[in-house]
Amino acid sequence: MTSRWAPDPDDPATALMHRLAGKWITQALCAAAELGLAEALAEPADLEALARAVHCEPGSLLRLLRVLVGEGALVEQPDGRYALTPMGAQLRADALGPLARFVGSPSQWTPWTELTHAVRTGQSAFERVHGQPLFDYLAAHPQEARLYDEAVDAFTSQQARALAALPVLDGVQTLVDVGGGRGTLLAELLRQRPALRGVLFDRPHVVAAARARFEAQALHERCTFVAGDFFESVPPGGDVYVVKHVLHNWDDDRAVTLLRRCAQALPEGGRVFVVEAILLPGNRRDGARMFDLEMLVLTGGGRERSKPEFRRLLSQAGLRLGTTQRLSDGAW
Known part of the structure; x- marks a missing residue:
C-alpha cells in the first residue's frame, strides 16, 4: 500500500x-x-x-x-x-516558536472540535468547551495567558518594525497604544523613533507586567502606563491612537464603541491607526479568511472585516477611513 x-x-x-x-x-x-x-x-x-x-x-x-x-x-x-x-x-523561541506552541496547545486546539457548533449557532466554540470567554479564561489561567502573550509578541514583532518605518509616523509626538498588551509594538516604535513618547493602555494586570519589560529595556521614561477599560474611555493626549488586532476580537457594536472612545480622545488633526487583517474581494486562499474562522471559534462575535466594513464601522464612530498600507502578511 x-x-x-x-x-x-x-x-x-x-x-x-x-x-x-x-x-x-x-x-x-x-x-x-x-x-x-x-x-x-x-x-x-x-x-x-x-x-x-x-x-x-x-x-x-x-x-x-x-x-x-x-x-x-x-x-x-x-x-x-x-x-x-x-x-x-x-x-526559535525568539521568533515564531511561541505562536506554534500556542496554536497547538490543548486550550486552543480543543475548541476546533466544536467548529460545527460554532457554524450552526454563531456562538463561541471556545466558550462551549471551556465554559467561559477567551479573555476570562486567560485571566484565570496564568500559564496559558503567558503563552498567549508570547504568541502575540511573536506575531507583532515583524508588524512593529514595518509600522515604525512608515512616513506617517514622522512628526508624531505621542502615540497611544490601545489594548497594547505587553507593549511589544510600542517598545519597538520607541526604539526606532527616539523622539516619540508613548502611552500603553490595557487591563491592570497586563499593564503591570508591561511596565517591568519597559524598565528592563530602559524605555520606561518615555512611556506612560495607564490601566482601564477601553469600552469606557481611552487616555487623552495622543497625536495618534493605534488599535492593533483588537477590533477583530469583538462584534460590530463593541468595535464601534471602542472606536468611538478613540474618536472622543482625539485632538484636532489626530489620527487612529487600525492594524488588522483585511478580507480582500474575490475567493482566494489567504490568511485573513483563516483568521476570520479562528475568531468565530474563539469569540463567536469577533471577525475579520473587509475594507467597506471597516469604513462603515469608522463612520459610525465619527471617523473617516483614510489610506490603507500593507504591513505584513495578515496585517494592514
Missing part, C-alpha cells in the same frame, strides 16, 4: 487528503517548538546527538524529523546530519 500526500490539482482525493493532514503538520511544528529543536540545531546535528540534546527517544524523534523534513522545516544533509531551513529557524 502506498500513500501520496503531495497536493495534485488533477487528483481531488489526494488533494483533499493533503489538506486533512494539516492537523498532523500543525502538531509536528508545535512539538518541534516545544522540544526546542530550532535551538538545538543552531549547528547541524545527527540523530543521536540531537536526541540527547532535546531528551528524546531516538527512534520516535526520527519519525518527527521525517515529517519536518517533508514539510520544509529541516533538511537532511548527505552526511546524515539535520539542519534548519529558513522556515525552520522561525520555530
